[in-house]
Amino acid sequence: MGYHHGDLRAALIDAGTELIAEGGLPALSVAEAARRTGVSAAAPYRHFPSRQDFLVAVAAQAAHDLEDAMRSAADGADSDGEHPVAAIAAAAKAYVHFVASRRTGFGVVFAPELRGVHDEGLRDAGRAVSDIILLRAIGATGGDAQVAVDFLPQFMAIVHGCASLNQVGLFNDLDSAADVAADTVCRLVAARASASNSGAVGG
Amino acid sequence: MGYHHGDLRAALIDAGTELIAEGGLPALSVAEAARRTGVSAAAPYRHFPSRQDFLVAVAAQAAHDLEDAMRSAADGADSDGEHPVAAIAAAAKAYVHFVASRRTGFGVVFAPELRGVHDEGLRDAGRAVSDIILLRAIGATGGDAQVAVDFLPQFMAIVHGCASLNQVGLFNDLDSAADVAADTVCRLVAARASASNSGAVGG
DNA sequence: GTCTATAGTAGGATAGAC
DNA sequence: GTCTATCCTACTATAGAC
Numbered sequence: 001m002g003y004h005h006g007d008l009r010a011a012l013i014d015a016g017t018e019l020i021a022e023g024g025l026p027a028l029s030v031a032e033a034a035r036r037t038g039v040s041a042a043a044p045y046r047h048f049p050s051r052q053d054f055l056v057a058v059a060a061q062a063a064h065d066l067e068d069a070m071r072s073a074a075d076g077a078d079s080d081g082e083h084p085v086a087a088i089a090a091a092a093k094a095y096v097h098f099v100a101s102r103r104t105g106f107g108v109v110f111a112p113e114l115r116g117v118h119d120e121g122l123r124d125a126g127r128a129v130s131d132i133i134l135l136r137a138i139g140a141t142g143g144d145a146q147v148a149v150d151f152l153p154q155f156m157a158i159v160h161g162c163a164s165l166n167q168v169g170l171f172n173d174l175d176s177a178a179d180v181a182a183d184t185v186c187r188l189v190a191a192r193a194s195a196s197n198s199g200a201v202g203g
Numbered sequence: 204m205g206y207h208h209g210d211l212r213a214a215l216i217d218a219g220t221e222l223i224a225e226g227g228l229p230a231l232s233v234a235e236a237a238r239r240t241g242v243s244a245a246a247p248y249r250h251f252p253s254r255q256d257f258l259v260a261v262a263a264q265a266a267h268d269l270e271d272a273m274r275s276a277a278d279g280a281d282s283d284g285e286h287p288v289a290a291i292a293a294a295a296k297a298y299v300h301f302v303a304s305r306r307t308g309f310g311v312v313f314a315p316e317l318r319g320v321h322d323e324g325l326r327d328a329g330r331a332v333s334d335i336i337l338l339r340a341i342g343a344t345g346g347d348a349q350v351a352v353d354f355l356p357q358f359m360a361i362v363h364g365c366a367s368l369n370q371v372g373l374f375n376d377l378d379s380a381a382d383v384a385a386d387t388v389c390r391l392v393a394a395r396a397s398a399s400n401s402g403a404v405g406g
Numbered sequence: 407g408t409c410t411a412t413a414g415t416a417g418g419a420t421a422g423a424c
Numbered sequence: 425g426t427c428t429a430t431c432c433t434a435c436t437a438t439a440g441a442c
Contacts, residue, residue: 026229031435110371154387161364168313184357191394234417
């Protein structure tokens with residue numbers, strides 16, 4: 001083989017990202033990542049002690065990219081900070097698109113296989129994504145932080161649900177999925193803003 | 204070994220259901236199902252030509268059980284047909300609980316691995332679940348079928364999202380996840396019912 | 407840091423005996 | 425219909441040469 005790399009570690013992470021994009025988490029294989037990078041199956045073990053550690057590195061990269069995508073979308077839709085609802089809608093669409101192209105989202109960032117792993121990148125990215133939505137939600141609902149905190153899991157559930165259902169083919173196309181996600185979060189924000197003290201239904 | 208079964212096929216499907224509940228789709232293995240059922244690794248192949256066919260059978264069973272769970276919950280919360288919103292909330296909670304106990308939901312019922320498979324049980328169950336929600340949604344929003352049709356994917360996205368996020372540990376406990384799902388779908392129905400002709404936000 | 411070689415594990419699937 | 429035996433494949437991980 002005799003291939004020489006400037007940065008094998010990064011190349012392997014890229015290959016791993018590709019593998020997940022193609023076949024989901026179970027398709028992440030150290031051996032296949034090595035094959036695609038042009039090195040032997042043993043080489044990756046100089047950079048990652050085990051498949052688990054490799055997965056953590058790939059997930060951290062994905063989390064960072066996801067944070068970037070959502071932040072860019074939110075900022076782009078609301079450059080002056082006056083349109084928090086538009087920012088939330090844009091972030092929702094960005095999430096659905098990200099998952100469609102990478103097959104990676106909250107499900108990988110917070111993957112069960114990663115429980116108990118103390119990776120700074122992962123934790124930070126998770127909090128960063130939450131902050132992107134939280135800040136806008138506070139702005140969109142009139143400054144009530146508690147309402148925003150309640151809205152956060154709803155936002156995550158909706159965008160993750162749309163992204164997942166899109167993956168299994170329940171939407172006609174990607175744009176439909178993204179539109180449903182954006183429309184739904186907007187409806188919820190609107191309902192919250194107009195009646196932020198109404199009780200929850202269906203206990 | 205020499206084990207004798209009245210219905211090995213059914214026993215294998217039960218074992219397969221257990222495997223998925225424990226480790227998700229990738230944990231479904233013909234060999235392991237055989238082991239747990241007390242037969243040789245070759246025995247299942249008398250009943251299922253391949254792992255794929257085995258998966259279809261397990262998924263069909265899951266779809267049937269899911270339909271049952273959601274229908275029972277909806278009927279139980281609305282025995283007289285006068286409380287469609289309560290029925291929708293109950294179905295939402297039932298979905299989250301079902302996924303928590305079985306690790307199977309829309310993601311398996313409509314699994315990518317099953318694309319193009321023409322299994323009657325799967326198709327029927329998918330439509331049945333849709334109907335459970337559609338009928339109640341029409342009742343809850345004042346008889347507007349189009350609003351109900353639009354609401355269906357939102358319902359699915361929300362309950363699936365809550366169930367998935369619960370699996371990766373983003374809720375404090377199962378009841379919180381189910382409550383968020385029920386609360387969110389109720390808020391949406393309420394918003395739809397009060398303003399069924401409002402335009403969608405965030406195009 | 408990367409290679410070759412190898413041990414160990416596990417699953418999918420088939421052939422042929424009973 | 426089930427068994428034993430077997431083949432093939434693929435991946436994780438390690439040892440030791442370069």
